[in-house]
Amino acid sequence: MATAVLETGERETYLNKEYGIKSWLLTVDHKRIALLYLMGITFFFFVGGFFALLIRLELLTPAGDLVQADTYNKLFTMHGQVMIFFFLIPAVPAVLGNFLIPIMIGAKDLAFPRINLLSWYLYIIAGALMVYTILNGGVDTGWTFYTPLSTEFLKTNVVTAALAVFVSGFSSIFTGLNFIVSIHRLRAPGMTWNRLPLFVWAHYATSIIQVLGTPVVAIAILLVALERVFHLGIFNPALGGDPLLFQHLFWFYSHPAVYIMILPGMGIVSEVVCCFSRKRIFGYSAMAMALLGIAVVGFLVWAHHMFVAGISLYAALIFSLLSYFVAVPSAIKVFNWTATMYKGSITYQTPMLYAFGFVGLFTIGGLTGLFLAALGIDVHVTDTYFVVAHFHYIMVGGMVMAYLGGMHFWWPKISGRMYPEGWGRLAALLVFVGFNLTFFPQFILGYMGMPRRYWDYSHSPEFQILNVLSTAGATVLAVGYLLPMVYFLWSMRYGKPAPDNPWNAAGLEWTIPSPPSTFNFDEQPVVTWEAYNYDEIKQEVKFAH
Amino acid sequence: MFQNMPFWPPRASTMANSVDALYIFLIVVSALMIVSIFTMVIFFAIRYRQQPGQRAEQIEGSHALEITWSVIPFCVFMVFFAWGALIYFKERTPPQNSAEVYTVAKQWMWKFEHMEGQREINELHVPVGRDVKMIMTSQDVIHSFFVPAFRIKQDVLPGRYTVAWFHATRPGTYHLFCAEYCGTMHSGMIGSVVVMEPKDYEAWMGGGGNQPLAVTGEKLFSELGCATCHRSDTQARGPNLVGIYGKPVLLEDGRTVTADENYIRESILDPAAKIVNGFKPIMPTFQGQISDEQLNALVAYVKSLSQQSSEQTGGKNMAAATPQP
Numbered sequence: 020m021a022t023a024v025l026e027t028g029e030r031e032t033y034l035n036k037e038y039g040i041k042s043w044l045l046t047v048d049h050k051r052i053a054l055l056y057l058m059g060i061t062f063f064f065f066v067g068g069f070f071a072l073l074i075r076l077e078l079l080t081p082a083g084d085l086v087q088a089d090t091y092n093k094l095f096t097m098h099g100q101v102m103i104f105f106f107l108i109p110a111v112p113a114v115l116g117n118f119l120i121p122i123m124i125g126a127k128d129l130a131f132p133r134i135n136l137l138s139w140y141l142y143i144i145a146g147a148l149m150v151y152t153i154l155n156g157g158v159d160t161g162w163t164f165y166t167p168l169s170t171e172f173l174k175t176n177v178v179t180a181a182l183a184v185f186v187s188g189f190s191s192i193f194t195g196l197n198f199i200v201s202i203h204r205l206r207a208p209g210m211t212w213n214r215l216p217l218f219v220w221a222h223y224a225t226s227i228i229q230v231l232g233t234p235v236v237a238i239a240i241l242l243v244a245l246e247r248v249f250h251l252g253i254f255n256p257a258l259g260g261d262p263l264l265f266q267h268l269f270w271f272y273s274h275p276a277v278y279i280m281i282l283p284g285m286g287i288v289s290e291v292v293c294c295f296s297r298k299r300i301f302g303y304s305a306m307a308m309a310l311l312g313i314a315v316v317g318f319l320v321w322a323h324h325m326f327v328a329g330i331s332l333y334a335a336l337i338f339s340l341l342s343y344f345v346a347v348p349s350a351i352k353v354f355n356w357t358a359t360m361y362k363g364s365i366t367y368q369t370p371m372l373y374a375f376g377f378v379g380l381f382t383i384g385g386l387t388g389l390f391l392a393a394l395g396i397d398v399h400v401t402d403t404y405f406v407v408a409h410f411h412y413i414m415v416g417g418m419v420m421a422y423l424g425g426m427h428f429w430w431p432k433i434s435g436r437m438y439p440e441g442w443g444r445l446a447a448l449l450v451f452v453g454f455n456l457t458f459f460p461q462f463i464l465g466y467m468g469m470p471r472r473y474w475d476y477s478h479s480p481e482f483q484i485l486n487v488l489s490t491a492g493a494t495v496l497a498v499g500y501l502l503p504m505v506y507f508l509w510s511m512r513y514g515k516p517a518p519d520n521p522w523n524a525a526g527l528e529w530t531i532p533s534p535p536s537t538f539n540f541d542e543q544p545v546v547t548w549e550a551y552n553y554d555e556i557k558q559e560v561k562f563a564h
Numbered sequence: 565m566f567q568n569m570p571f572w573p574p575r576a577s578t579m580a581n582s583v584d585a586l587y588i589f590l591i592v593v594s595a596l597m598i599v600s601i602f603t604m605v606i607f608f609a610i611r612y613r614q615q616p617g618q619r620a621e622q623i624e625g626s627h628a629l630e631i632t633w634s635v636i637p638f639c640v641f642m643v644f645f646a647w648g649a650l651i652y653f654k655e656r657t658p659p660q661n662s663a664e665v666y667t668v669a670k671q672w673m674w675k676f677e678h679m680e681g682q683r684e685i686n687e688l689h690v691p692v693g694r695d696v697k698m699i700m701t702s703q704d705v706i707h708s709f710f711v712p713a714f715r716i717k718q719d720v721l722p723g724r725y726t727v728a729w730f731h732a733t734r735p736g737t738y739h740l741f742c743a744e745y746c747g748t749m750h751s752g753m754i755g756s757v758v759v760m761e762p763k764d765y766e767a768w769m770g771g772g773g774n775q776p777l778a779v780t781g782e783k784l785f786s787e788l789g790c791a792t793c794h795r796s797d798t799q800a801r802g803p804n805l806v807g808i809y810g811k812p813v814l815l816e817d818g819r820t821v822t823a824d825e826n827y828i829r830e831s832i833l834d835p836a837a838k839i840v841n842g843f844k845p846i847m848p849t850f851q852g853q854i855s856d857e858q859l860n861a862l863v864a865y866v867k868s869l870s871q872q873s874s875e876q877t878g879g880k881n882m883a884a885a886t887p888q889p
Contacts, residue, residue, distance in 0.1 A: 256721070379605070
């Protein structure tokens, strides 16, 4: 493939084409925007992680002795808001999706490059509002903003936090729109719908949720701000409002938001499992339809967050039933990943280790979701550490594992450098062990009855042993998360130069140089093969390092 | 080391046994799933590791398998659903003739008032072997009444009643937690439920000359002038309240609602919201003029009118709330 050559003799890539702050802040290149997002997302991941560590340290002893009660309430609130709205939701779509989707479909860029940049600016404005909220004394509504606590009773920075969430929502909506239009309109000749990598299908399903769901939470959060400032009686019963209305609006988005977080991760895992098994995916169309099925049915289950909130008996029955419907496509996915490995030729590079971890932890997270969907059990365990453990298995055990797996898998393409494989495997192992040690005890803690969001549990010393285990796990997890950041940065300078296709992987992104040039392809690619055509690719994973 | 760390809370109610049975069933089924999936992943990872000269075998997929592993899990899920729903149905349907405890939650305490008039804060005494119905409301934000030993939880909302019930089976002192985040001292909004043998409970009840809640309500009813309109003769300008509790009420707009605690409460605070057929919206609101405790007393009184009429006792003591040894 012919490539442009710079005066220095280096090949021209999206990274070295231009230099200077301006060339980054005004770029419309989807790959550069992905890197801009990567910086913001990494920053917020460690901010949120720092809050988590303080929470775990406080819970090491039953007495509330490390921080004040109000401080603790702010810590779990800001941990949730930062992680969900500024890390989990944007992480995979805005970084890996942004970088890869145009390349995977054989396009030069997304359909609306400027809107893509606007999305990033909105994210940064929202992030600045969040940072302002934190520095200005924080906010203690809980990430869920439940009314009337948030609208009438708290004296913290509720309005700026609400605005931060509101603005970040638009960033999310624009990214989703951009993906939908790009996937419809910009596919290369021959890239039919049933040849799309599942990573693209996953982002398509995610984008639908982002576009349809996010406006609802944006409105709900805006109404919280309005009720707080102008005392409109929307949610506060003292003013004639209905607090359950808020919960319905909030969860109408925030349950599907769980799928915004996990579906792109499922896309990553499909790519990685196929590559390191040297096989096509088992049941391609079932996998693609399961993604869409989750996205659609995911909109019909929100009130399972409200079984004890005061909804009617029959509403609860229906939402419990529908919650089981959404579990079926999730189960299909787990079975198909497992079946993909059958008669493969498997190697254990870092991305594959994360994929193994994902499948295991997502299975546990999914199965404990079945506990919560069972009405009789939910009444006992909702709002306890059981729920905390369950959603961390999905979001951290699932989504963060997948994100890290994806970062390792595509890092050679993004940076043009290899990360150190030995360190990568060690970090993957630490994350897996640390994660389970942190969150598995919380299932037991929850069933024992420890409510979530408790600063002090000196009345129940029987909860301590499990909390100590959990805190110990969190420190291991912290090391596991810091390692990749260190060696990714290190590899940008000292890593071995990456070949175009270090894993001998299928997919258009591996046919172009690492790192790619600004317009990705020098000539229009024409696709004549199915996704995951590993039978046509040289079999073995070549070790480039 | 495990002496201080049981894997579940004590089982002290009828509900606890049914919830734990389903929980154990779910654990067994999940463990089977987890073990089989983990075993397969590990087995494939080792058995099919890359080996020189061996190529992966490309397999497209299998509709039969996809259908199998959709339908079988779905059927298992439906068992979970049905079992969970049966328990929940029981949880949401308080038995008739339960003892009633009016509960007012506020940042950050629990206030209980028994039908016999005993008042408690952060401590709830109940007899063993008796159905107890909690009629709860909040003065400020949303709280949640959670007794792990009973396996019950119910959010407590401002502006309406929510209901929970239990049937304690084992004497003892159990945790009461607020399970819905409610501000600064959320973790301090705790208390205990003391389950007592009936005779101990009666002794505890006997202490202090308390006025039954319905009697307090009756006094308020006449003090506030309710009786001038709500009467049984032809002069009545408001509906006759005798016997209405639990019965359907035909409204002016043609709808029919059941006269439950929330209906009585709303009719006092916002009388114009649901006008009874044949009456005019002339009743003034009592919103902001009576406390939650007074409101509870009025509701208890109106309800007592139905018990008197159905049981023909005519007495003021709440038959339903008297502990049965």
